Amino acid sequence: MSTSTKKHSSGCLVAYGLDTFGDRWTLLILRDMVLYGMRRYGQFLSGEEKIATNILADRLKHLEQEGIVQRARDPENRRSYIYSLTDKGLDLVPMILEIIRWGGKYTPLTPRRKKLVGRINDDCAGLLQEIRQRVQNPVE
Amino acid sequence: MSTSTKKHSSGCLVAYGLDTFGDRWTLLILRDMVLYGMRRYGQFLSGEEKIATNILADRLKHLEQEGIVQRARDPENRRSYIYSLTDKGLDLVPMILEIIRWGGKYTPLTPRRKKLVGRINDDCAGLLQEIRQRVQNPVE
DNA sequence: TCATATTGCTTGTGAAAAGCAAGTGAATAG
DNA sequence: CTATTCACTTGCTTTTCACAAGCAATATGA
Numbered sequence: 001m002s003t004s005t006k007k008h009s010s011g012c013l014v015a016y017g018l019d020t021f022g023d024r025w026t027l028l029i030l031r032d033m034v035l036y037g038m039r040r041y042g043q044f045l046s047g048e049e050k051i052a053t054n055i056l057a058d059r060l061k062h063l064e065q066e067g068i069v070q071r072a073r074d075p076e077n078r079r080s081y082i083y084s085l086t087d088k089g090l091d092l093v094p095m096i097l098e099i100i101r102w103g104g105k106y107t108p109l110t111p112r113r114k115k116l117v118g119r120i121n122d123d124c125a126g127l128l129q130e131i132r133q134r135v136q137n138p139v140e
Numbered sequence: 141m142s143t144s145t146k147k148h149s150s151g152c153l154v155a156y157g158l159d160t161f162g163d164r165w166t167l168l169i170l171r172d173m174v175l176y177g178m179r180r181y182g183q184f185l186s187g188e189e190k191i192a193t194n195i196l197a198d199r200l201k202h203l204e205q206e207g208i209v210q211r212a213r214d215p216e217n218r219r220s221y222i223y224s225l226t227d228k229g230l231d232l233v234p235m236i237l238e239i240i241r242w243g244g245k246y247t248p249l250t251p252r253r254k255k256l257v258g259r260i261n262d263d264c265a266g267l268l269q270e271i272r273q274r275v276q277n278p279v280e
Numbered sequence: 281t282c283a284t285a286t287t288g289c290t291t292g293t294g295a296a297a298a299g300c301a302a303g304t305g306a307a308t309a310g
Numbered sequence: 311c312t313a314t315t316c317a318c319t320t321g322c323t324t325t326t327c328a329c330a331a332g333c334a335a336t337a338t339g340a
Contacts, residue, residue: 008164008168008189010188010189011250012168012171012188012189013239013240013243013244013247013253013257014167014168014171014236014239014240014243015168015189016243016246016247017167017239017240017242017243018164018167018168022162022163022164022167023162023163023164024148024158024162024163027154027157027158027162028148028152028154028155028158031152031154048150048152049148049150049152049155088246091242091245091246092242094238094241094242095235095238095239095242096154098234098235098238099153099154099157099235100153100154100157101234102157102231102232102234102235103153103154103156103157104153105231106156106231107153107156110151113153117153
């Protein structure tokens, strides 16, 4: 169950990105953190795409090694951990928003998503600010 | 050799993006088109990451089905085809630039790449315009 | 004009990764 | 002090990747 998604190692920056988040699951985990404020293993597991538990463990480990998320004990429940985005992880938010913007242009939208896409188009900077804030001091 | 990368089909826009370009090779093909102006099968094959020929064929087919690239006969060589970006494909450029920007922040850069990243940071709109122009009337 | 090379693929096969189910161990709840 | 929750790990099957070889259509050179 290697933590190693195979590397391109060409020096290209796109390839570097692919090596760190370019598989079928990693970006969904990051989306869950960025958009839905998820922070615990069980939350990721119960996301709508049903990631397998071994894959999830592997990807979280990889993200931690890459310095994109950090893992800390939950002070209120000693068998739980809290995963949170580092600055390097937060810097991925603009790219994630670009993916959403693109998707929003080419696929039908629920009202909820329509609102998000509108926000990305009209007030990207503000949204970014808001996400940063929310991720750094979560409400729950 | 199915052209079907398995789908998430959750309705999420990030998942939609992943379903259309979220594997280890598709974005590299698009990068080759956007950044290096590649347009033929053989060019993609000889890229620095050494994509396998069956994977390349599969991904090009998929990109065409998704309406991101289009395939046309080369009028100057009847055994060759020319792959080019559609509008839907061109709309992916901002996301690709975001990936590069992110990578540029977290990995050492050659002077050449440094220049590109600087351009993305300082004149993203101009660069985008330039890429559009170059992709739509290629020099070669 | 006829062998040879180029171009864009397809096919076959082993290796790697994904996906599923079941199990483990530590912490907490009842 | 038993049962449950939480965060994983392990084992196994299925799917996908990666490498090598082959192939058909067009082009080139003698």
